[in-house]
Amino acid sequence: MTEAKKAFYTKGEKLLVAVDCIIFGFDGNEIKLLLFKRKVEPFKDMWSLIGDFVKREEDIEAAAARVLKDNVGLENIFLEQLGGYGRSDRDPGGRVVSIAYFALIPLKTHDIVETHHARWFSPAEIPELILDHNEMLQDAVDNLRIKAQRQPIGFELLPKKFTLPQLKALYDSIFEKKLDSRNFRKKILSLNVLKKLDEKDKSTSKKGAFLYQFDTRKYKKMKEEGFSFKL
Amino acid sequence: MTEAKKAFYTKGEKLLVAVDCIIFGFDGNEIKLLLFKRKVEPFKDMWSLIGDFVKREEDIEAAAARVLKDNVGLENIFLEQLGGYGRSDRDPGGRVVSIAYFALIPLKTHDIVETHHARWFSPAEIPELILDHNEMLQDAVDNLRIKAQRQPIGFELLPKKFTLPQLKALYDSIFEKKLDSRNFRKKILSLNVLKKLDEKDKSTSKKGAFLYQFDTRKYKKMKEEGFSFKL
DNA sequence: GCAAAAGTGTTGAACTTACACCCATGT
């Protein structure tokens, strides 16, 4: 391209662009959030979402995936954009526009990541976070609630085999209220995406609860078409 | 801050950040989209969303508001973020991360903006747009449909006084199907946010249709609380 | 045998959908 043609682009001011990941998990009982101790100034050692700067040749979504891989060791997990945060004074360390992503990671992988730099927090114990990260988190929670009613979204948070009481506990936790177990079963089973297995999980009761799996084909189809799952 | 402390920020690569605005309007009959002829290379003279680069000291939302003010002459209008678009190859002119916003502007102001550089398009005649703008637009339409069911969102598109047939035409257009007029009236009136005026608009029929206004207090309250408005 | 969690149905209320005719007025 000629210099004249490039003029439009060169007059733009360049800014730092970051991605920040809100990582939700589920311990079988409650939804949890993975937070990290910040390693750099300003706000060193405060709790923070995990993030990084976007590289010049990198798609922003790829940057978010890289952050997850590097810090949690997971690939191919549910990752969806929440939105851009760009108040000019949001980061005293410099002008940074951040794109927030939220990720849902399944139960069994939880134990991998707890170190002195990273910890799972239950909603009640979320501390003050750096910058506008509490705001991002609140937006993510709102988003999750809305999504959970239109897509089988919470399902990304469970291991391959799970029980209905577990699934209900997940929804209870997302909506912060106890759903009616009979109505919940009726609704979830009527979606017709669950396969009942011949196995029971006896870890939480003497009677044991039947394990279920998603019927992947129906599940994907439904996800594409969207659905309404009112609770 | 010391040099050491700044190291984290200086190692980040700076990128151009832009905002692009999807501007919806309503002509009393159909929802419309305002597009602009691009003035610069690459893709000069192709149709495009309107946008600009974010300045170093400018909030991203303020940048979107500025774009609207400069190009459409409107301030204080409904403006909501759609999300960030950041594929590294999305713009052959340079590496630009764009934050898309959508704006809803009311009927009466429509006529202000038509020039040879800007035109209102009906959904059926949307041309090929530059870069990923068609993708942004599709996302905006999806978003609008979802929002229209949870918030009185379409209302931003109407002038202060409007008739129920107009409001129905707006919803028909957003959802691309003819709603049942009796059911529509029942639902919209049961929301209890409309004030019937003693005036009629006779511009579209001999009988004339009663004009309505929003009860601003109730309308705001409902917006805060959210609501479900299934169609 | 008892404690603890899993599992199971019904009923009334609320809401959604489908549907067709009269009204008011300008020409």
Added chain:
DNA sequence: ACATGGGTGTAAGTTCAACACTTTTGC
């Protein structure tokens, strides 16, 4: 008087919300 768009009600079907007891089994 007629053409045009505005306005109105009801009944059937569906969906939602509220509700309590029985089952299984490890201890």
